[in-house]
Amino acid sequence: MRKAFKYRLYPIKPQAKDLERALELCRQLYNAAPQERREAYKKAGKTVGFYEQKRSLPEVRAALPEYKRLHSQVLQDVLHRADRAFQGFFRRLKGRKGKAGFPRFKGKGRYDSFTFPQAYATGVKLQEGGKRVFLFGIGSVKLKLHRPLAGKIKTATIKREEKEWYIVFVCEAEPKPFPPSEEAVGIDLGTNPYFLVASNGEKIEAPRYYQRTQKKLAEKQKELSRKRRGSHRYLKAREGLAKFHRKVARQRRDFHHKVARSLVNRYGTIVHEDLNVLGLARSRAAKGVLDAGWAQFLSILAYKAEGHRVSGKVLAGRRVVGVDPKHTSQDCPVCGHREKRPLWVREFTCPACGTLLHRDVAAAQNVLARAWAGPSGKGVAGAIP
Structure with missing residues (x-):
């Protein structure tokens, strides 16, 4: 399996300028690739592919000496990115009748990473026990290895996030099996006061990071709005925001x-509501939904639960199931009686069976019950294969 490790880089000023220069050269090459394809097709009706452009790289390096400071495989990866953009365009073109989104040119400052496809073969080496990393064309850069690498390094990507620099190593590592578990749990996602309520009664409070810092964010936004656009103070305020x-x-x-x-780690089967997050993000609850980040959480959950794939097979993976969310908070999990209640009612007594229930716990129990394929509880519909 392949696993990514992201670390912070601390380049000195000359190295930061070299990194910016490398990104700019990669951006220019990326923009030149679709431009060449477009002009060749427009003027001669000829299709220029990835391999034709790849073979022309020595001529580019001979005509433009600044590209000699970049490794040839880095330049090949830039062309490969452009080729993937075109492949995606043609794939979308076949699948829909409207606009398919022709590959766009990258504006200045809009190209934020470049990759060494074969890290150790392309001049990327760890030094001083992981305290520094040598980058071809840049030099030895300080590195914060906050956790050890696992496995053999395959690729290394240099990434810019505003004025911070990172390196992402992709390593080939041995898969680690999950601890065995036959337990199943249903989860009900919320915004306030709980981010998640499980069918066994466990509750996890919503951190509400954005709403807690909203006042400070508004102050910084006001500071930015008072500055003249494009000025030094404007750029500094924008960077702070x-x-x-x-x-x-x-x-x-x-x-x-x-x-x-x-x-x-604890459950073999995790069942959640198959929510229309985009629709909810356009509702009155948009701020809470976006602050909770349900889509990101479910994506991370599915990724971690799937486990490790070797030759297309999942090793010791968990199962994540999405079920229909309709009426999960209105049905009684004991007798099935349905009654519509306002959102402010958090605890209720079922009028049919007299059971005292917490609204979110009942919803999580209903979510779990909808995943069973049979009364024995074995076999879950919609599980990850």
Whole structure:
């Protein structure tokens, strides 16, 4: 299996300028690839493919000496990205009648990463026990290896996030099996006060990272609006606002990873509502839904639960099931009686069987019950294969 490890880079000023220069050269090459294809087809009706453009790289490096400071495989990967964009365009063109989205040119500052496809063969080497990393054309850059690498390094991607630099290693590692578990759980996602309520009664409070920092974000947005667009102070204020938003997004993603890992470690089957998150994001509850990040959490949960694939087979993977969310909070999980209740009612007594229930726990139990294929509880519809 392949696993990605992301680490922070701390380049000195000359190295940061070299990294910016490398990104700019990659951006220009990326833009030249679709331009060449478009002109060749327009003027001569000829289709230029990836391999034709790849074979022309030595001529590009001979005509433009600045490209000699970039590894040839980095340049090939840039052309491969452009080729993938065209492949996606033609695939969408076949599948729909409207606009398929022709590959766009990357504007200045809009190309944020470049990749060494074969890390150790293309001049990427760890130094000083992981305290530094040598990059071809850049030099030895300080690295914060906050967790050890696992497996053999295959690729290395240099990534820019605002003014911060990162390196992402993709490693070939041995899969680690999950602890065995036959337990199943249903989860009901919410926004306030609980992010998640499980069918066994477990409740996880919603951190609400965005709403808690909304006042500070509004102040920073006001500071930005007072600055003259394009001025030094405007750029500095914009950078501070982006940094604040980035922190909130990282906090939310870290929370999602930890909750998903906790569920995957304990349960063999995890059942959730198959929610229309995009539709909910356009409703009155949009702020809470987007702050909770349900789509990101479910994506992380499915990724972690699937486990490891070797030769197309899942090794010790969990099962994640999405079920119809209709009436899950209105049905009694004991007798099935349905009664519509306002959202402010959090606990209720079923008028049919007299059971005292918590609204979210009852919903999670209904979610779990809808996943059973039979009364024995074996076999779950919609499970990951």
